[in-house]
Amino acid sequence: MKIVVLGGDGFCGWPTALHLSDAGHDVTIVDNFSRRAIDAELGASSLTPIRPLAERLDAWEEVSGRRIGFAEIDVARDYDALLALIGDEENGPDAVVHFAEQRAAPYSMKNSRTKRYTVDNNTNATHNLLCAVVESGRDVHVVHLGTMGVYGYGTAGMKIPEGYLTVQVTADEDAAGNPAEEHQVSQEILYPSNPGSVYHMTKVLDQHLFAYYAKNDRLRITDLHQGIIWGTHTPQTARDERLINRFDYDGDYGTVLNRFLVQAALGYPLTVHGTGGQTRAFIHIRDMVRCIELALANPPERGDRVKIFNQMTETHRVRDLAELLGRISGAQVAHVPNPRNESAENELHVVNDAFLELGLKPTTLSDGLLHEVEDTARRYADRVDLDKIPARSLWTRGNRAGVPEGAPTQRP
Numbered sequence: 001m002k003i004v005v006l007g008g009d010g011f012c013g014w015p016t017a018l019h020l021s022d023a024g025h026d027v028t029i030v031d032n033f034s035r036r037a038i039d040a041e042l043g044a045s046s047l048t049p050i051r052p053l054a055e056r057l058d059a060w061e062e063v064s065g066r067r068i069g070f071a072e073i074d075v076a077r078d079y080d081a082l083l084a085l086i087g088d089e090e091n092g093p094d095a096v097v098h099f100a101e102q103r104a105a106p107y108s109m110k111n112s113r114t115k116r117y118t119v120d121n122n123t124n125a126t127h128n129l130l131c132a133v134v135e136s137g138r139d140v141h142v143v144h145l146g147t148m149g150v151y152g153y154g155t156a157g158m159k160i161p162e163g164y165l166t167v168q169v170t171a172d173e174d175a176a177g178n179p180a181e182e183h184q185v186s187q188e189i190l191y192p193s194n195p196g197s198v199y200h201m202t203k204v205l206d207q208h209l210f211a212y213y214a215k216n217d218r219l220r221i222t223d224l225h226q227g228i229i230w231g232t233h234t235p236q237t238a239r240d241e242r243l244i245n246r247f248d249y250d251g252d253y254g255t256v257l258n259r260f261l262v263q264a265a266l267g268y269p270l271t272v273h274g275t276g277g278q279t280r281a282f283i284h285i286r287d288m289v290r291c292i293e294l295a296l297a298n299p300p301e302r303g304d305r306v307k308i309f310n311q312m313t314e315t316h317r318v319r320d321l322a323e324l325l326g327r328i329s330g331a332q333v334a335h336v337p338n339p340r341n342e343s344a345e346n347e348l349h350v351v352n353d354a355f356l357e358l359g360l361k362p363t364t365l366s367d368g369l370l371h372e373v374e375d376t377a378r379r380y381a382d383r384v385d386l387d388k389i390p391a392r393s394l395w396t397r398g399n400r401a402g403v404p405e406g407a408p409t410q411r412p
Contacts, residue, residue, distance in 0.1 A: 001296065002026045002092070004085065006075055006129070007099030008068075009053050010035050011246040012145060012229065012288060016097060018236035018243065019289035020296075021066050028069035028093070029053070030085070030100070034121070035246075038107070038253075044388045047247040047262060047380050048232065059242035075100045076124040079132065086129075087136035095141040095296050096133070100125045101202065105149070106339070106393035107252040108199035115198045122202035123209075130213045141220045141299040143292060144210065146203045148227050148281045148312060148350070152194025155347040162351050163207075163225065163308025165191045196342055197395070210306045218302045222295045226288065227281030227312030230257040231363075231373055234286050245285070247376065249384065251391035257282065257321060259389070261370065264329035265377035266384060273391070274338030276319025277345030281312035284363040294358045310352045313362035328367060329374065341395035 003020055007013040008029030021027045031053070039045050051059070053070065061067050073081045086092055101122040102108065108118040126144070133140045151160050166188050174180040190211065195201040206223070213219045232247045248254040249262040260270050283291075291311045300307040322333045338344075356362075363369070 001094045002028075003296065004028050004030055004093040004096045005099065006030045006096060006125070007035075007101070008070075009033060009056075010099055011103070011248065012285075013097075013099040014056070015234045015237050015245050015285060016099070016289050016292050017068055018060060019234060020097075020293060021060070021068050022064060022236050023293060028071060028085075029057075030071050030073050030075065030082075032072060032074040034074075034102070038102075042107075042250065042252060042388075044248075044250040044252070044385065045383070047249050047377060047383055048244045049380070049383070050244070050246060051242050055242060059240050060236075063239045063243070064236075075128055076121045079128050082128055083132040083135055086132045086140060087138065089138075092136065092138055093140055095143060095299070096129065097292060097296070098126065098129055098142060098144040100129075101145075102199065104253045105197035105199040106391055108202075109197050109395055110252070110393045118198050119202055119205075122199075123205050126206045126209055130209060130217075130219065133219055134213070134217045139220070139302065141222070141296065142210075143222045143295050144206060144224065145292075145311075146206060146223050146225045147200060148225050148310065149196055149200035150193050150204050150207060150225060151191055153196055153278060153280075153342055153346055153348070154194065155343075156349070159349040159351045160310070161191060162310045162354055163191060163223065163306070164188050196340065207306070207308075214300075214304070214306045220299050220302055220304070222299065222307045222309070224291065224295060224309050224311040226291075227283045227310075227315075228255045228257065229285050229288055230255060230261075230282055230365075231285040231369065232258070232376055233372070234289055247380075249377075250388040252393060254389075256280065256318060258373065260322060260325050261373045262377040262384065263389065264325050264331040265374050266381055266386075267331065268386065268389060269332045269334035270322040270325060271390065272319055272322045272333055272335050273340065274335070275344045276322060276335065277317060278342065279315055279317045279346050279348040281310075281315050281348060281350055282365070283312050284369065287313055287360065287363050290360060291355055294355060294360060298358060309354045310350050311355065312350055312352055313360075314364055315348045315350060316365070324365075325370065328370060336390070339391050339394045
């Protein structure tokens with residue numbers, strides 16, 4: 001299969017591109033290096049040293065014997081280049097994996113500029129892709145990495161279904177508006193969205209764009225509502241240090257479990273926001289790339305509705321994760337003000353049957369894998385900037401997030 005990976009230089013895109021190439025697919029990466037530019041903007045960098053993409057691609061060809069192509073395109077702004085790539089009759093893709101979005105909720109909430117950039121970049125990238133597939137006239141399967149955050153982070157009182165919800169409406173008139181005997185009308189709708197940040201809002205906009213283009217233009221689209229990724233290595237990225245994946249630990253881009261693991265490795269108090277009662281869905285990065293492959297192998301038919309998977313394997317409460325890592329590593333737990341505007345406590349129960357039925361065998365949280373990530377953190381501890389650890393992006397002006405009391409202000 002010919003596959004284009006948009007955002008293929010990023011945290012999710014790079015290991016996905018390697019995994020698909022290793023599986024025998026003809027892969028091309030598209031990227032504009034915006035994530036690397038944001039590193040420079042924030043004065044932060046990956047814990048792991050990321051080589052230039054050209055060096056990464058050469059290293060992959062050296063260790064695997066397979067070549068991954070590359071096109072530098074800003075998907076949100078250079079529509080003509082994107083259309084030329086997708087519409088190429090001879091070399092155009094059979095499928096496009098769409099990671100080309102600004103992926104961090106805290107970054108999206110820093111200020112008005114980052115909010116506008118996130119909406120502009122993410123929404124235009126998605127819509128340009130859909131328009132290019134339509135204009136090309138080619139049958140291209142679009143696989144998009146969404147987020148569990150489209151559902152919101154409140155307690156649903158039930159298991160969250162995979163994208164769609166069947167509702168019953170009591171009506172006392174017929175379809176023409178004439179009085180009629182009370183009756184039940186059943187409809188299937190997208191699960192009501194409740195985004196918790198500007199970033200999550202763009203993913204909600206994405207799913208409505210997908211629904212429209214699947215209905216109107218019969219595009220084949222799969223939307224993956226993913227949980228929080230933890231871990232950093234896949235079998236492919238572990239083959240050579242030049243292939244190593246990103247590992248973000250800073251307050252804007254670091255995911256909660258990876259941040260805890262870096263903090264534990266450094267003897268830095270584990271920064272639990274608020275009560276730590278937020279329950280989140282998680283997935284290991286090895287399972288993430290397997291899920292992408294399964295989605296590509298099982299596309300919807302033309303004319304079908306958007307296929308939606310809940311791409312997660314387990315749920316955990318944040319304070320429980322901190323206590324677990326504290327027991328393993330001896331690190332202290334520090335409760336700090338929560339910069340987010342969210343419920344202090346929530347339950348989260350999620351249906352994830354689709355991937356399990358397709359054969360996914362989940363990689364669940366284990367001491368061994370936690371130690372593997374913590375060992376990576378220790379190995380590159382000299383690259384950590386302690387000042388970047390606290391989360392300082394505030395959802396509302398009334399919040400005050402900062403360095404926890406007793407946290408180290410210089411390297412241990």
